[in-house]
Every structure is written in C-alpha cells, then in structure tokens.
Amino acid sequence: MLFFRLSCQHLLRTAYGNSVALPRQQFVKLQFHTSVLRSLKEQQNVKETAGWTERQKKLRSTVHYVVATAVLTIGLSYAAVPLYRMFCQAYSYGGTTAIGHDADKVEKMLKVQDRVISVRFNADTAASMRWNFRPQQAEIKVVPGETALAFYTACNPTDVPVTGISTYNVIPFEAGQYFNKIQCFCFEEQLLNPHEQVDMPVFFYIDPEFAEDPKMETVDLLTLSYTFFEAKPGLKLPVPSFVKVKQ
C-alpha cells in the first residue's frame, strides 16, 4: 500500500515537475523499496527458470519409469504363457499329467481293499460312423491298486472296410487323473474288414492315491466313455499332442 502511494506521488511529481513535494524520507523509502522489489523479482525469475528445469528433469525421469513399467508388464504377459506351461508340466497342476507313468508303479502298488469303486462303461459312435460299438459289461467293481480288464465289441456291418479312431473320457473329471490305462485301443486307427466283429480290451487300474484324496471321498462311481469316429483322410480329430499320427 505504501509502495502504491509512493509510486503515485512519484508519478505525480514527474508529471507535474516537482510541484508535488515528496518528503525526503518517503523518497528514500521509495527508492529502497523499488530496488528491493527489483532484486526480489530477479531472484524469483532465476528461481523460476531453475525450478522449471528441475521440474522438467523430474518429469522426464517419471516418464522414463512409467514407460519402463509398461514395457515390463507387456513383456511379462507374453513370457507368462510358456512359463506357465512349464510350471504345470513340472508340478502336474490342473490335471495335466507328467509325461509318462512309471512302470514300477504298477509293480509296487498295493491295493486298497476297503474302497470298492464301480466303473461303468459307455460306448458311443459318431453319427456318421457305421460300426456297431458296445461294451461287453455294464459295470465292473474295482479296488484302487488292482489292475482290471474290460471288453468292448465292435462290429462292421457294411460291405466295405471301415477305419475308426477313438477317444475316451472319464467322469467325474477330477477322478480322471487317477484312471491309468496300461493298454487300450484309443487314439490309433483300427481297421475293421467287412462283416467283421472284434473284441477290444481295455486294461487299466485306478491309482491307490485315489483313496487318499479328500475330494474323492464321496466318489463311488466312475464312468468310462469311449467314442469312435470314422478315420477319413482329412479328418481333424481333436487328438492330444502326444499321439503320433500313423502315416
């Protein structure tokens, strides 16, 4: 306020040629005031420019950090796919089994006599498949740890040889990991001559660890279901990767 008053008086004096008398004290104060203000302004300007470059530097480093984080996230999401697959195979997580069972396991496994499991058999054919395919027994009572044999029968009523390929399914899904087949007739092409009937055995066992799984406590019934498709050239069956296609 004082500055304003003094500056007004200064202006008036310069305008009217010293006719407005400015007391000496006030004039000195005015001079001091302006010089102080000027230096303050200069300082502020310097600080502002310096602050601006500092702020710019900080901004730049933040941008660098953010961009690096984004690149890292994108890279991790791409790398996660093969890494997860390797992890699953190593630890058999989520139903994927380790490649290959031990033959020693069959030798050394002990049967769990008190858990009797009924295995029901189901047979299906694709709509265009001309074979007659059915199980020979409706169900078998098995105990975990004991190998069992079951039979299916397939008949070719047509006058031409028909090649079939089959896949299987075990219900409930969680019990599927305990169902181990030693030998069967799935995933490979089987040729049936005209008017021929064959018996197809399935040799399997249920892992003794089935009895120790708390999720399987109430499971007494397993259903094994086979489906036969006609193997035409160009047929794309959803076969798992481990199956070697016969040439």
Add this chain to the structure above:
Amino acid sequence: MSSMTFGQKTFTPTPPDKGSFPLDHEGQCRKEMVKYMVCLRTNTNNNSACREEAKAYLDCRMNNQLMAKEEWSKLGFGDLETKVKSEK
C-alpha cells in the same frame, strides 16, 4: 467346440502306458474272453474274483503276438504269479 470351454473344467486324456492293443481279427483269444465274461457275470461283476481269467486272456494275447510280452509283476499280477509258483 472344445475351444469354447474357457473357464469350465476340461478333461485331458492321457496316453496308455503300453500303447494300443492290436486288433484280434481272427478271434484267437475269444475263448478266454468268453470265460472272463462268464466269470464276471457269476461273480456280480467283481474284478477281484476274476483275475485268473484276466491273466489267462492276456497270456493268450502274448502267445499269439497280439501283445508285447511282459512280466506279470509289471502288469499287476505279481501276487498271482507267486501263488502259482508256490503251488508248483
């Protein structure tokens, strides 16, 4: 169709340990199979009671080149084999 089951439980089939049985086109082991089925029917589908017949069927398959020869203990019939040996 199988690709649309995202989030649902899926079943992953596993390969058989010893591969696939060759087909018995000539029906060489049919008698053993019938004996096994009869045994199952008389024993109310109890697998534990018919293991001898199952062993006989697999034996027939091995003898007729319809199955790779394997020791009985590796096929889970070790107890039957020791019983036979002790009886002899």
